[in-house]
Amino acid sequence: MREQLELFSHVAAAYADASGTLTNTALYRDVAQRAGLSDSDLQARVPIGSAGAPRSPVARKIRWMQQSLKQLKMIERVEGERGIWRLTERAGKDLDRAAEGVKLIAFHTELGMAIWSRHQNVFPLLDEPIHLCISSPPYPLRQARAYGNPDEVQYVDFICEALDPVVRNLAPGGSVVLNISNDIFTHKSPARSLYIERLTLALHDRLGLDLMDRIPWVNYSKPPGPTYWACVNRVQLTTAYEPVLWFTNDPLKVRSDNRRVLEAHTERHHKLMHAGGAGRTAEYGDGAYQIRPNSFGRITAGKIPRNVFERGHACRDTAAYRQHAKELGLPPHGAMQPTSLPDFFIRLLTEPGDLVADLFGGTTKTGLAAERLGRRWIVTEWILQYLRGAAEMYRDRPGFQMHAALDAVGGHHG
Known part of the structure; x- marks a missing residue:
């Protein structure tokens, strides 16, 4: 799959870099050079089709990608000229949601890649095991946000269909x-x-996933909603959490290890450990819980976190992303979680070198957390402007490279 994506990227970049128009002959040479192919690779002929006519398989693949760009209205034929194409004005000014079928590596590092595409065009083609899929899908809102939302009736089918190739x-x-x-x-x-509840049952019944936990993300900086039912009619309490659902395909082989997310002991607990333990005897719950004189006396590296995630939604990465988007003249994403959320679950559920995936990448916080933790990653996002702003967060990462076509999105960043 990566080979196909890279070839598509090479073809798109050839047109993006071309001044004016590009002939097919020049396109073949340009793409071959970008892909590291020799002249003999480009000139090689093999029998193709029912007639068995000798054709270049490399040129044939390039033409397929060229036609994909044509269908996306990113290139157009020069009127009156055979075999000469150019980038359309729309492709330079109005790139937004990825059309059906498009797969473009927006940027990549040594560890991962962010792909401008709808998730259903990418993950069915992935041919290596995924160790963790962590994502914040669009919420089932009646009034959709700019990035698009399925409604509540569609939601269970939408999520199950999106996750099916990942779970397989x-x-x-x-x-x-x-x-x-x-x-x-x-x-x-x-x-x-x-x-x-319907979604939880459907993921179990349809995809065979077992629920490991429901972890509330407690965020006291959330706006005081629901506005109508809490602030106007005074029926509800204001909301301070969002659910995080954790599933696995095999609870007995689950790859989690809470030693990777231990938290620092309090000063009081440090004193207790170094004093040799509780120094008393007590029973609670009819003997179900007992304290003995040496309880808590063993020196440990940290405490096991509770299954409640308490974080505000603001973080340095969000502030940096917003600044990059502003400088580039791009619309900021309307719903950003802190990088600490994917960071926590990536540490808990994966090891260095594992593959982490996100179908609804947004500003690619999942990719950023995986990158910093030494995990491989793949992210899809269908709105190009979000990926362009996110790319700035990776400039200092080893192997960073951004697709040439993205430089025309929003403007240039020094």
């Missing part, structure tokens, strides 16, 4: 982690929607 490629004991919304209500009612 999930390594034994691999995990799927979804950050979804709790603030979905039945129409004209203060009662919360049961879509989370």
Whole structure:
């Protein structure tokens, strides 16, 4: 799959870099050079088609990619000229949502890649095990945001269909982690929607995933919603959390290890450990929980985190991304989670070198966290402007390279 994506990128870059027009002959030479192919590779002929006519398989593949660009209205034939094409004005000024079928490596590092594409065009083609899929899918809102949302009726099918190729490629004991919304209500009612329960059951019944935990992401800086039912009619309490659902395909082989996410002991607990333990005897819950004189006396590296994730939504990476987007004249993403959320679950559920995936990449916080933790990563996002702003966050990473076509999106960054 990567070979196909790279070839598509080479063809698109050839047109993006061309001044004016580009003949097919020049296109073949340019793409071959970008792909590291020799003249003999380009000139090689093999029998193709029912007639068995000798043709160049390399040129044939390039023409297929050329036609894909044509269908996306990114290139157009020069009127009155045979075999001469050029980048359309629309491709330079109006790139936004990836059309059906497009797969373009927007940027990559030594560890991973961000692909401008709809997820269904990429993940069915992936041919290596995924160890963790962590994503924040669009929420089922009645009033869709700029990046698009399925409604509540469609939501369960939407998520199951999106995850199906990922689950089929999930390594034994691999995990799927979804950050979804709790603030979905039945129409004209203060009662919360049961879509989370329907989704949980569907992921188990349809895709064979087992629920490992429901972890609330507690965020006290959330706006005081639901506005109508909490602030106007005074029926509901204001919301301070979003659910994070953790699933695995095999609970007995799950790859999690809570020693990778230990938290620092309090000063009081350090004193207790170094004093040799509790120094008393007590029983609670009819003997179910007992404290002995040496309890808590063993020196440990840290404490096991509780299954509650307490973080605000703001973080340095979000601030940096917003600044890059502003400088490039790009619209910022409307819903950004802190990098600490994917960072935590990547550390808990994977080891260095594992593959982490995100179908709804947004500003690629999943990729950024995986990159910093030494995990391989692949992210898809269908809105080009979000990827362009996110690319600036990776400039200091080993092997960083951004597609030439992205330089025309929003403007240039020094």
